Amino acid sequence: MSRIGVFICHCGENIARTVDCARLAEESGKLPGVMVSVDYKYMCSDPGQNMIKRAIAEHKLDGVVVAACSPHMHEPTFRAAVVQSGMNPYLCEMANIREHCSWVHTDRELATEKAIDLVRVMVEKVKRNQELFPIRVPITKRALVIGGGIAGIQAALDIAAGGHEVILVERQPSVGGNMARLSETFPTLDCSQCILTPRMVEVARDPRITLYTYAEVEEVEGFVGNFKVKIRQKAKSVNADICNGCGDCWNKCPMKKIPSEFDAGLGYRTAIYVPFPQAVPNTPVIDREHCLKFLKDKCGVCAKVCTRGAIDYEMQDEIIEAEVGAIVVATGYDLYGIGKEQPNERWKGYGEYNYDTYKDVINGIQFERLLSASGPTQGEVRRPSDGKVPKSVAFIACVGSRDPEKGIEYCSKICCMYVAKHAMLYKHKVHDGQPYIFYMDIRAGGKNYEEFVRRAVEEDGVLYIRGRVSKIYKDGDQLVVVGADTLSDSQVQIRADLVVLATAMVPHKNAYEFAQKIGIACGSEGFYSEAHPKLRPVETMTAGIYLAGACQAPKDIPDAVAQASAAASKVQLLFSSDELEREPIVAKVNEVTCVHCRNCIRVCPYSAIDDKEIRDRHGNLIRMVAEVNEGMCMGCGTCVAACPSKSVQLAGFNDEQVFAEILALGHE
Amino acid sequence: MRFSIDSEQLESGAVKRVEEMIQQSPSVCYQCGKCSAGCPVHYLMDIPPNVVIRLLQMGQTDRVLESRTIWVCASCNTCSTRCPKEFKIAECMDALRELALATGKDTPSEKDIKLFHREFLKSTRRFGKVHEASLAAFYKLKSRHFFADVGAGIKMFFKGKIRPIPHRVKGVREIRQMFEAAGYGQKVEQ
Ligand SMILES: Cc1cc2nc3c(=O)[nH]c(=O)nc-3n(C[C@H](O)[C@H](O)[C@H](O)COP(=O)(O)OP(=O)(O)OC[C@H]3O[C@@H](n4cnc5c(N)ncnc54)[C@H](O)[C@@H]3O)c2cc1C
Ligand code: SF4
Ligand code: SF4
Ligand code: SF4
Ligand code: SF4
Numbered sequence: 001m002s003r004i005g006v007f008i009c010h011c012g013e014n015i016a017r018t019v020d021c022a023r024l025a026e027e028s029g030k031l032p033g034v035m036v037s038v039d040y041k042y043m044c045s046d047p048g049q050n051m052i053k054r055a056i057a058e059h060k061l062d063g064v065v066v067a068a069c070s071p072h073m074h075e076p077t078f079r080a081a082v083v084q085s086g087m088n089p090y091l092c093e094m095a096n097i098r099e100h101c102s103w104v105h106t107d108r109e110l111a112t113e114k115a116i117d118l119v120r121v122m123v124e125k126v127k128r129n130q131e132l133f134p135i136r137v138p139i140t141k142r143a144l145v146i147g148g149g150i151a152g153i154q155a156a157l158d159i160a161a162g163g164h165e166v167i168l169v170e171r172q173p174s175v176g177g178n179m180a181r182l183s184e185t186f187p188t189l190d191c192s193q194c195i196l197t198p199r200m201v202e203v204a205r206d207p208r209i210t211l212y213t214y215a216e217v218e219e220v221e222g223f224v225g226n227f228k229v230k231i232r233q234k235a236k237s238v239n240a241d242i243c244n245g246c247g248d249c250w251n252k253c254p255m256k257k258i259p260s261e262f263d264a265g266l267g268y269r270t271a272i273y274v275p276f277p278q279a280v281p282n283t284p285v286i287d288r289e290h291c292l293k294f295l296k297d298k299c300g301v302c303a304k305v306c307t308r309g310a311i312d313y314e315m316q317d318e319i320i321e322a323e324v325g326a327i328v329v330a331t332g333y334d335l336y337g338i339g340k341e342q343p344n345e346r347w348k349g350y351g352e353y354n355y356d357t358y359k360d361v362i363n364g365i366q367f368e369r370l371l372s373a374s375g376p377t378q379g380e381v382r383r384p385s386d387g388k389v390p391k392s393v394a395f396i397a398c399v400g401s402r403d404p405e406k407g408i409e410y411c412s413k414i415c416c417m418y419v420a421k422h423a424m425l426y427k428h429k430v431h432d433g434q435p436y437i438f439y440m441d442i443r444a445g446g447k448n449y450e451e452f453v454r455r456a457v458e459e460d461g462v463l464y465i466r467g468r469v470s471k472i473y474k475d476g477d478q479l480v481v482v483g484a485d486t487l488s489d490s491q492v493q494i495r496a497d498l499v500v501l502a503t504a505m506v507p508h509k510n511a512y513e514f515a516q517k518i519g520i521a522c523g524s525e526g527f528y529s530e531a532h533p534k535l536r537p538v539e540t541m542t543a544g545i546y547l548a549g550a551c552q553a554p555k556d557i558p559d560a561v562a563q564a565s566a567a568a569s570k571v572q573l574l575f576s577s578d579e580l581e582r583e584p585i586v587a588k589v590n591e592v593t594c595v596h597c598r599n600c601i602r603v604c605p606y607s608a609i610d611d612k613e614i615r616d617r618h619g620n621l622i623r624m625v626a627e628v629n630e631g632m633c634m635g636c637g638t639c640v641a642a643c644p645s646k647s648v649q650l651a652g653f654n655d656e657q658v659f660a661e662i663l664a665l666g667h668e
Numbered sequence: 669m670r671f672s673i674d675s676e677q678l679e680s681g682a683v684k685r686v687e688e689m690i691q692q693s694p695s696v697c698y699q700c701g702k703c704s705a706g707c708p709v710h711y712l713m714d715i716p717p718n719v720v721i722r723l724l725q726m727g728q729t730d731r732v733l734e735s736r737t738i739w740v741c742a743s744c745n746t747c748s749t750r751c752p753k754e755f756k757i758a759e760c761m762d763a764l765r766e767l768a769l770a771t772g773k774d775t776p777s778e779k780d781i782k783l784f785h786r787e788f789l790k791s792t793r794r795f796g797k798v799h800e801a802s803l804a805a806f807y808k809l810k811s812r813h814f815f816a817d818v819g820a821g822i823k824m825f826f827k828g829k830i831r832p833i834p835h836r837v838k839g840v841r842e843i844r845q846m847f848e849a850a851g852y853g854q855k856v857e858q
Contacts, residue, residue: 463673487699490671492673
C-alpha cells in the first residue's frame, strides 16, 4: 500500500490565476494511496520545502508528487528536499501544472480538471517508482582546447596551471589567432604582439600542454568526463622535431607570390612558410596546394637547402586519438566580406560599395596589418593600390552589422572601439592626414572605452559623421564616399584616399557543421550557444563542453580572456573530484530474454550499447546478448522502443510506470 | 543641405578664429542636444544651437555665419550653464556674431537685430548704462518700425520702467575706457 503526498504550488499567481488550487488539493487528496494533499503559495520557498519534509516524517510517506512548474526548473530543488527527510530522490516527481496547464489555458474550470488529471497521472507513476542510485563514472582529468587564439591560449594555460594535462588543437600553422594580427589594442594602445607572444611561447613550453598546430578535431564521442576524440594532424611536410626554424627553406622557395593569409592578402608568403616571424611553433609547413613539388613534381629546393634534412614530402596526415574529460571550444571568429560571393544565402555583399573590387577599400584586419610594425609595410600606412600615404581616410562602422537587409541583425560590439583606435593610430602616423568615421551609434561601454573615443575626437581631431554610407565610387585616384550626417541634417561627400570598413564579426563558415560534429548547439547566426544567457554563460547544453572567446559571440580581448578563464575554472571544478555522478535514468538489458537481434545496438544514437558474451564457468561461450554502457547511455529510450523481445527497460520510465500513467489518464 | 567636406575646410580660418576667441574647440561637443532643448528662443532660429556647433565641427562656417540663429541668440547663457561637456555655446554665438560682422557674411535679413545691438552699445557707452527711452527712439528712427511694441512701451512707462531723462552713471569714464580698451570705442559710434 502506497503512502503518497501531493504538494500543490500556486507559483504566486502564475498557477493560481487559472487553476483552482484548493479544489485541486481536495480532489488529489481523494486519490487512492494519497495520504496528504496540500496547496501553498510558493512550494519552492523554504517554508514550502519544510512543509514537504515535515509531511514525509509525519505521514511516513513513500512517494511525493509536487504539482508546480516544469521539472526543468525545480525538480532538483524538490528532490534535494526529500533527500533531507531520508527519502530516495527518485521517489519524488513533478506534475507540471504551469507550462503544461495554467500558462496555456484560460478557462479556469477546464484547466483545473486538467491539473487534476496531471496529478493523478503522476500519483500512479510514483506508486511504481523504485529507488534509484546515481551512477558513478570516472573522470579523465585531461582537457581538450580547440582553437589557439587568445581565448584558447588563456584557457589552456589556466587549466595547466591547475595541474592538469591539456591538448591544444589549432588549425593554422601557428597559435595566436586574430590577436596576433593586431597592431595596438584599445583602450590602452599596448602592442598586441608584445602582450600575446609571451603567452604563445608559454603554451608551447608548458610540459602539461600538448600542442597540435596545423591540426583539426575530426570526431568527438562519449560524454562528460569521458570523451574520446580524434584529431587530424595535417601533414606539415616538415619534421618539426628536427627543424630548427633557420629559415633557409622559405628564403629559397621560388613560390614567392602567394597571398599571405596572416597579412589578409596585403603581403605575400612562400609555399613553405611560417605565417609570421613570431609564430609558435617556429617551424614551417608546406602548403601543398602551391608547392611545385606537389603540383608538378619539380623544384625540391627546400629539401636541398635544409642542412638538417627536416623536409619530408612523403609525410602523411595522422589521426591522433585521445581521451579527455572536458572540452573548451575557442574557435574564434571570421569577418564578413562585402563581395558578391557569400558563404550563405542570407548574406548579400555590398554592391553599393562596388563589392570588393576597389583595392583601396579594405577591412579592419587589413588596416591592422598596415599599422603593424611586422606588417607588409613595416607599419607605415600606405594604401594597397599605389603605396601612397593616404591623406584622408574614411572609416565606416557597422558594415554588415545591424543591417538586416544584408542578413546580419546583431551589433558586432567591438568595431566601434577599433574604428576609434584605427582613426587615432592613423592620425598618430600621418600627422597631416584627416580621419573621418561614418557611424550610426558609438557603443563604447567598457572600462575606459568612452574616454578613449572622446580622446580620438577631442585630441586627435577625428571627425565622426553620423550616418551610413550609401555609396562609394572612384574618381581619379580617389574614392568618393557619399554619406549623411543626421546631426546636421545634411548629405555629405568626402574624397578619401583610403576607405576602411569595419565589417561584421561573424562565425566561421563551417561553424554549424563543426557544432554538429562535437555535439553542441549554435544560434541562428551561427555563434555557439551557451547553456543560459545569464547564469551559465560559459557552459554549453552538452555537459563537459565549454565555450571561450569570440566563437560564442563578438567579443574583445578582455572579454574573451575573462570567458576563457571562467571556462578553465569550470573545467577545474569538474576535475576536482575523481568520479562523476550521473543520473541513473539509463537503459538496462534483461539478459535472460535478450535474443541478440542487435536492433538496439543499431538504433542507439549514442553508441551506448555493445555486444556481450555470456560464458560458463569454464569460459565456453554460451550465447551473446546486448549490454548498455551506463556511462554513455543518455536515457533517450530509443532502444526500448526498438527491442522486439521487450528486453530493454529504462530506469525511472519502465513499461509498468508508463502504462500506469496512460491508464490513469483514461480513468473516467 | 548637401556639402562636401575636406581637410581644408576643417582647418579653415573661421573655425580656428572661433576656437581662439572662446579658447575651446567645438570638438568637445558630443551632440547631446541639451543646449537646444533649453534654449528659450529656439523657435525663432533657423538652425538649432547644437547644429550650429555640429556645422562648425564639420567646417561648414559659412552656413553658420549666414544663419539667423547667431543673431536670434539672446545670450541668456542657459545653454552654457547646462552643457554636460561645459562647452561655452553662448560665447561661441558671440564669437560667431563678431566674425560674421568682420567677414561681412552676416545675414542681411537680421539687420534690425544688428541695429539694436549697435544702439544698445552706443547708449551704454554714452551713459554708462542703457537709457531705454532714447535707445527705443533711435532704434525706431533707424529701423523705421515706428509702431512696433508701442503698447509694451506705454505699459513700461507707466510702471516707471522708462525714465524720460537719461541718467549718467558715476563711472561712465571708466566704462568708456573699457570700450576703448576692447577696441570698440569709435566703431560703436559709426
Ligand atoms: C580589426 C580588428 C581590430 C581589433 N582590435 C582589438 C583591440 O584593439 N582590442 C581588443 O580587445 N580586441 C580587438 N579585436 C578583437 C579581437 O581580435 C578578438 O577579441 C580576439 O581575437 C578573440 O579571440 P579568440 O581567441 O576568441 O578568437 P580568434 O582570435 O579568432 O582565435 C581563434 C583560433 O581558433 C582557430 N580555429 C578556428 N576553428 C578551428 C578549428 N575548427 N579547429 C582548430 N582551430 C580552429 C583559429 O585558427 C584561431 O587561431 C579586434 C578585432 C578586429 C577584427
Ligand atoms: S619544394 Fe615546394 S615548398 Fe619547397 S622550395 Fe619548392 S616550391 Fe617551395
Ligand atoms: S560595435 Fe559599433 S560599429 Fe560595430 S556593429 Fe556595433 S554599433 Fe556598429
Ligand atoms: S536509452 Fe537511448 S542512449 Fe540509452 S542505450 Fe537505449 S538508445 Fe542508447
Ligand atoms: S549641450 Fe553641450 S554637448 Fe550638448 S549639444 Fe549643446 S554644446 Fe554640445
